[in-house]
Amino acid sequence: MTPGVTTNELLAVMGARELRDGQTVFTGVGAPMLATALAQRRHAPRLTMVVEGGIVGPEWRPGWLPISTNEIRAAYHAQMLPAITDIFLMAQRGFLDVGFIGGAQIDRFGNLNTSAIGGYERPKVRLPGSGGANDIISLCTEVIVLTAHEPRRFVDRVDFITSPGHLAGGDSRRRSGLLFGGVSRIVTTLAIFGFEPGSRRMTLRAVHRGTTVEQIRDLTPIDVLVPEHVAVTPAPADDELAVLRALDPERQFLG
């Protein structure tokens, strides 16, 4: 990892760079919120944030970032406060260009598990559940996963598909009835992954400065395609970090 930069700073910077001006972004708390707010303040001033709690177009107040997607900090200076069901229906209609989610377990087709480790009925570890993650990955046009790069998170097949990525690869997502969308990027603290167009297998796209392809192979214990040419992402710039640090001066979320 980049020295002097925390996990959430790195994820926020790399996540923000995936966003373009003029997009509508379904965002959550933690790294996604930092990434979206950074993009909006830096290179995407015409981006609109949408939050699960029924919040459209907030302008979060520095030092008062939301703890939850359903609270007054998340709604600060919002343009619209629709019912929760209606905000997800905006995504089903096709209004949400990008969604951000995280996941406890990720597999090589970008399926995510936030429900249970071990059997579902009597799990070894019961996790909190989908929340809006399944809806975001099912209904947004593009989905970016932000996660710390921990080997235990990567498995060949998730124990339970809470949020469907490309399911079993190929056209299996489409055959299940999900006719659009899907995971396009997995942004970790070490690298950025995409998915091969036909097979939908996880493919290494770029490593962050200071990380080698060999390290990615060692720390990603699943079958990942590695192309001949792998880009290196530029390290977080001072101005990117400055925006983040101004948003969260007490480092409540930056760590």
Place this chain on the structure above:
Amino acid sequence: MTITPREYDFLGARRRLEQKPKPAGDKLATLQDAAARVADGAHIAIGGCLFSRTPLALVWAVLRRRPRGLALSRNLMCYEGEWGLVAGAVDKLVTSWMGIGLPWGLSRIMRDYVESGRVAFEEWSHLGLGLRFRAAAMGLPFLPTLTMLGSDLMGVGGSKTITCPYTGETLHAVPALFPDVALIHVHRADRLGNCQIDGYPHMDADIAMAASTVLVSAEEIVPEDDIRRHPDRTVIPGFAVDALVHVPHGCYPHECYGLYDSDPRHFGEYVDAIREGGADGVARYLDRYVYGPAAYGEYLELFGANALSAARQRAQELCR
């Protein structure tokens, strides 16, 4: 498969409404009288979302009657679900997510109960559960949607798919959820039960239209003319409401948009007690905060006037 036919029986739910008197009369009641309308075994839908506008005063009053065999449904379930489990009141939880929030980690109580098979935990996506209430609010047995398709969540409750009669595409037919009782907290209502909510509406209007019995607590009871001056703000009609209780700070220490912020420090203390004592930590909390106080006012006094006024100040600053 854990959904039950009663949950999506739209004809039965309609008949229950047809048979219910719907007078435009006084709905005012005490917390005790409102809670007495909840029978053992009832399916209760809880309004608000996570720690926002949770009808805690109503939950408090219901649990004090030591009910048994309840099912609780809520889109994002906060610690009221843990209270129900440790109180021995709840057999089934229906939700999309359970915990307090990122800073407080996984719900250890939920983990213990689910991992040991002591509670049925029925998981939906957030929209999936929202559409279950919406279908019921519309008087229908299901609604078509794309969400949850392809995921293992489809098998949890027993979701079915249908083929679209026009396009031939596969759609998820989300089953309706008609709860027996809805618990809802609002900003203001007149004595007839016409309710207005400030800020985010969450799923409350759908839940109120879906349930057979609707119990509401309100921060303020206002004259009927106040409601008539702004009828566009009314989200639940009086004829849907069975009992209305005047409860200032009826969500505290959860937040009520524009009026008071949540008290994250209190959540920290609550979670610390669980880290130390597990379910016993919750049992002691219930003794002190739920069963102990003689009235809801005494429950509020346990938080101290300073915490309440600081929460009001934060809300004023953040809801402009």
